[in-house]
Amino acid sequence: MDHVSGLRCRECSREFPAEALHVCDYCFGPLEVVYDYDEIARSISKESIADGPRSIWRYHDLLPVDDSNPVDLGAGFTPLVRADRLASELGLGELWIKDDTANPTGSFKDRVVSVALTKARQLGFKVAACASTGNLANSVAAHAAAAGMDSVVLIPHDLEEAKVIMTAVYGGTLVSVKGNYDDVNRLCAELTSEYPSWAFVNVNIRTYYAEGSKTLAFEVAEQLGWEAPDHVIVPVGSGSQLTKVAKGFAELATVGLLDPDTHVRVSGAQAKGCSPVATAFAERSDAIRPVKPQTIAKSLAIGNPADGWYALDAIRNSNGSCESVTDDEIIDGIRLLARTEGIFAETAGGVTIAVLAKLAATGAVRPDERVVAMVTGHGLKTVEALSGSVAPTATVLPTIDSFEAELDLREPARHGTDKS
């Protein structure tokens, strides 16, 4: 049984039933799920969670839908990796990487889609749809296939090839739109009015969908032995993930699973070519001005972020920071993470690591803090970004002479051969 008592407008507090609604029909503000936290506090415990499945569904008490057989490919419970080598390079102390590349379709979107389609199915929808920059497309197509639902996925026409193929392979309807993500998003928002029998996970099901991102916070806390980190770094596209990560830690305190005085600083990471939230933060402004994105971090290329204001609020209220990085810095971030920790992130992960490096350099992230960086998508999705940056060290003939003529690897220190 879920613990949802309804939906409420974040802006004007009007209340609505827990149906397929995402905006207030009076002021157009976003609707939020209202939970009965007293009831949740009574039913949830560290033990009940530990006994649950090794997926996001171990936290079902704090999710907006309960189903003994959810639409589930195994999203969540991804590794939290202690990143001492990266910390040392950045001059930080206790640093962890939440490695969400390990999800079934290679990104954190599996968390939100598993929640969204479970709720959509419960509401009677037979078609799963979305507007996507790629990761969501992969996840919706895969989960819909597994659930026996039809899918209609809309993407901008210039996505990375891997993201296109990783969507099309599942056999749903994939529509390439001649426009950028904001165009696709606008089209989907309009299609939602014309095709009310479709569950657009990030439009009419968005209220439920977005809640799935809270599980990032839940897992981090559980994996740290039911302690909160001091500071988390979260990539910002729409701003939803950051907002929900902050909410996740707060909820754990509310229901008694974390210290009531828990305070987690939440910092945002954007690409310079699409940084409406970082710009507003830097200008100390409340106005998020939409932009036309121009960045290799296509999964964050949302020029008109739906949750930009709320992300900005969460950053400011937690005494966090928000920075942006150039395409070159993003590539350096991907390579730095790979070289130090053996984790290959997509461009959005490069944004997170590059912003972490920048905030560490300015002192906004401190060496005395326990820091968690969210790496939310797999590098194989965006290999194009690295073409020209990484390549074979040498090309040789299959002979020792050629090998030694092209490479000088005999120095013992360089590759650790002195360990024998």
Added chain:
Amino acid sequence: MNVSIRIPTQLRNLTGGAGEVTVDGGTVGEALDALEQLHPGFAGRLFDDSGQLRRFVNVFLADEDVRFLDGLATPVSPGQTVSIVPAVAGG
């Protein structure tokens, strides 16, 4: 009658269910004013107390966000379509 305005589900109770309404107007703002005359109730839903578009209301002219144009003062050519779209979507 020269401008089509596309109406989202959330506001179709004001138009008797119609998803599209045709009005006169030389600018986006004039077209929306004309919509209010034809179907009273729109203004309170679209604009805040200072007369600006609410922050969660997006208005597009020929598929371009009017904030990238001249906002409500953006001129409208006959036959163009203005779309009212809830901003909270995506990501």
